[in-house]
Amino acid sequence: MTRDPSAATVREQVAVVDPTVSVETVDAVDRGRSAVFAVTVTREGETTDWFLKLAPEADDGGIPADARLTTLLADRTDVPVPTVHGVVDDHPDLPTPYYVSSALGGDALDYAEVGWLSDDALARLARETGSALGQLHAVDAVDSFGLVRPARTRSYAGERPTGGVDDLAVRGPDSWHEWLEAWLDSELDRHADSRFGDLTPRLRSWAESRLPTVAEPAHPVLGRNDHGLHNLLLDAETGEMRAMLDWAYTLAVAPAFDFHYAEYIYGGRYLAGIEAVPDRQSLVRESMLAGYRSVAPDRVEWVAEPRPLYDLLASMRVQIDFDLLAPQLPEGTGEAVAEGLRTDAERLLAGEHRYAD
Known part of the structure; x- marks a missing residue:
């Protein structure tokens, strides 16, 4: 079971990772057990596509491990992986764990x-x-x-x-x-x-x-x-x-x-x-x-x-x-x-x- 946080909550989650950006749009993406959101952010007039991935309610969904391993691979190999901007393992007021990453282009196939x-x-x-x-x-x-x-x-x-x-x-x-x-x-x-x-x-x-x-x-x-x-x-x-x-x-x-x-x-x-x-x-x-x-x-x-x-x-x-x-x-x-x-x-x-x- 995945969570369905409001767009306002997603904006707050992104702000924890990077308070210098403004979230312009939030769109849910149907992909796996976790709740995934495509977000567009702006900083100093430049628009960028990001993703936010949030664990399902039942467990942590492997989110903390996913963020850490993705970063390790980005730093130590040429395996194509997104850039993790930040991960939140726990928060007193927001649903966790989640992480925010860059968006990469390509076809998503079944x-x-x-x-x-x-x-x-x-x-x-x-x-x-x-x-x-x-x-x-x-x-x-x-x-x-x-x-x-x-x-x-x-x-x-x-x-x-x-x-x-x-x-x-x-x-x-x-x-x-x-x-x-x-x-x-x-x-x-x-x-x-x-x-x-x-x-x-x-x-x-x-x-x-x-x-x-x-x-x-x-x-x-x-x-x-x-x-x-x-x-x-x-x-x-x-x-x-x-x-x-x-x-x-x-x-x-x-x-x-x-x-x-x-x-x-x-x-x-x-x-x-x-x-x-x-x-x-x-x-x-x-x-x-x-x-x-x-x-x-x-x-x-x-x-x-x-x-x-x-x-x-x-x-x-x-x-x-x-x-x-x-x-x-x-x-x-x-x-x-x-x-x-x-x-x-x-x-x-x-x-x-x-x-x-």
Whole structure:
């Protein structure tokens, strides 16, 4: 559930971050769980577009982490992200947490529209995604596995985050295998409640048989985790990435886990039930590896090794969230996509996945 503050409240929130600007317009934007507002501000006669992102009522929506991670990436990488002007973790009179950031241009597409990008546009998007992940994974920010949260040592009252790793904390195990086992168990429990729940027992057995073969990575890395067109702004014609948005649910993970999930999502294999959507998993994989190699040639082996278990986890998340995906699909294709996902899972269980064990 999102909040719906008045325009006057939004003006007050912006003033906490920067009292030198005048807010001219406030428009709500329908984007995700959080309340997002496009605002135009003026200073000394110059007009600028900003965004204000406010947590839902139920929880903090990852807003404090999002602001801190976005700033860290702006300062330490070339990953295209907005400029965070300031974050407010708490306030006695205004709804919080929220942050105010710059606005970046580009097309906002639905998750499933990846299936209809041209080959050239998809290859460019995949290459730039690989480059972004190569840079992200190189940031030395975490030493254990789990959800990346704000450190408890500092609270912001409108300032721009420092962009330092000291602003972040991960309260999870030092063992990747321990974290992955718990994550898998949680995802399987969620999967059991989905329309694909009849597959869950066999998927559980298949996955648990492969868990012991998963090697510990050299160290954890920041993982994008929440991959998909819904969290990007891009040029839909060329595939140029203009912005990677929403870092609220960043995980500290093994590099290959993050890479494989992006590869699965942008390859569009979950759309295989639609005959008009081609299988472009190989195109995406090779383009992502090229992008990763261009910025991290000495670390590409971190992500290049095939991992069917990570493919399964990516597929399961789409299955779990199928009710969110279905409204974005072309009319009359929902059942075909669901059947395609089921067939893909059955093939994996039969040992027919695209990677050799």
